[in-house]
Amino acid sequence: MLDASTPLAPPLKPRRALDPKSEPINGYRGVDLGDGRQLLSMRMAICQALYEEMQRDPTIVILGEEVAEYNGAYKVTKGLLDAFGPERVIDTPITESGFTGLAIGAAMTGLRPVVEFMSWNFSFVAFDQIISNASKMCYMSGGAFPIPLVMRGPNGAGPRVSSQHSHAVEAIYSHFPGLIVVSPSTPYDAKGLLKTALRQNNPVCFLENEMLYSFEQEIPLAEYTIPFGVADLKREGRDCTIVAVNRCVHWALEAAEELAREGIECEVVDPRTVKPLDIEAIVRSVRKTNRCVVVEECYRTGGIGAEVAAQLMELAFDDLDAPVQRVTTTENPMPYAANLEHETLPKPHRIIAAVRRACYRSP
């Protein structure tokens, strides 16, 4: 649970926006608002967490494609090479299996590596290292070798990038015991969760989203961390619970605004970490609303929605007034055509339809 000293999550909409002409839109320094808060984007929040933790802990190194001299394919690591030098911010060859395995070996021998996947789609090249080595090492060594490793990068669909560059991997990696899966939707959450990831000793899949990198928020200047397994209410409501992660949180909030106009008040629960999953928070919300819609960018079969629905059946069967609805990426590789891509993703129009179904309203 959040302790009393943790500042409350700030509102999602900043009072003002960054001006790219006069203010940094990347790097690790936010814009000091003079009232104990700073304005920054998602990519800056992630960069700031990396910067602060690397200052604190000399065993942290960053490895990945284009992370150093290019400043990150999405500029998430901008400025870190200058701040920490080429020993700690390391451009790798395009060799995901190799550098992920190398990071695991380094994690077993005293370092705390951060691996950046230019996209989580490329993590599949390193799948064996993540599953056979990172996720199982602690257990199969009888606890001798924990793996303090953070793997991070953008996840989910980018803009019109088609079949091989659009996967959301929350469900895949949540399947394996030994991994922690973090999927933040805001700069505040991303910073606090990444700092936690860099202070614990398990392999973490830290799933960002290209489409949220420029999302801005006012967050505290003061130090804070957010524990794993604690969901956050992104919107309160009495009629229907929407469980959403990452980019889907924003789509869910959009849908909730629309639905409010027709008198349906949705509660948006953001688990923030898919593993561990804060099922208690979801159950708490469902006890209030008696309805649940799960929204995710993963596929329907074996997705987060499947897991949440199963757990709700086990834990809150009598509290449900309607079947749990799932809004997922449709079961096809991501198409290129704009209209097809739009329909593949769990966008607000599909969420609205699902909520209406859960509330037995006409579509």
Add this chain to the structure above:
Amino acid sequence: MPAQLYEVDPIAVRDEIGKERLIELWRRMLTIRRFEERAELAYRAKKVAGFLHLYIGQEAVATGWYDHITPGVDATVTSYRCHAHAILSGVDVKELMAELYGKATGNAKGKGGSMHFFSREKLFLGGHGIVGGQIPVGTGAAFSLKYRKTGGVSLTFLGDGATPQGTFHESLNMASLWSLPAIYIIENNQYGMGTACHRANAVDSLAEAKAVGYNMKAYTFDGLDLFASWKCAQEVVAEVRRSSRPVLVEAKTYRYRGHSVSDAGLYRTKEEVERYKRLDPIARVQQALQDAGWLSEAEANAIDEEIRARMAEAADFAERSPEPPLSQLTADVYA
């Protein structure tokens, strides 16, 4: 083109190693052999299950190399054929035997089994069950040792069957690119499971032909000869400590047992196995000790008896140890 074998003068190396140290090396090889024979026996008696990949015949390779490193300062990692490497790292044989028996007192608390021996204290990063999966891990250890300026080197052992894997290529490329203190030792026992090396590799000489592509130095030695293994290791380990440049090494060796104990070995002839058994690395060292007048047959037998007794004791310890409590089923999934 077959590689030029690393040349040694056995008498000179024998004298350089010296009496006490050579007896100790022979004792280590014999310890590995007797441990595995005992494990094989326990397997046949159904006390040990799962896979059991025996190192019998290959003992001279790891024994020669571990003698030039300090486990704990230097890091080592290997494949699932990992019993010898754990013993040479200094892990107690009781703990290892108990692991094979799946007991709570085992090296990995009964959760790893034959393929997953480890030692954090000795920086033995494990036995690994996916062919080639350990190669980047050993490379990462070299990265870490260099980053932390410990002066340590990393030894990654792998089979000939792992060299066609992508991780082999990826690791060697990074190690050379970043000048990591990494030594890769291909233990070429001539078969990747049942597939002869030449049916899986486009080149004859695994180290010499492949190292060129990574701007690395290569060595090839007779892995059935402890003197060659020891001398080659001495040169390479010193060189890598000095230069922090990775090196690729191939040991030409042979395993007398199957890929694992369930392997009927139909892919090779009995004659071939017999031919290699006549080159037994342990018997040859014993002969060298006898020829030098450093160890009589009676003394050798006494040491052997003592080792066998230790193994019987280890098996007894494993037998008497409790199974892991069910309460530990999900312990250590997370740190």
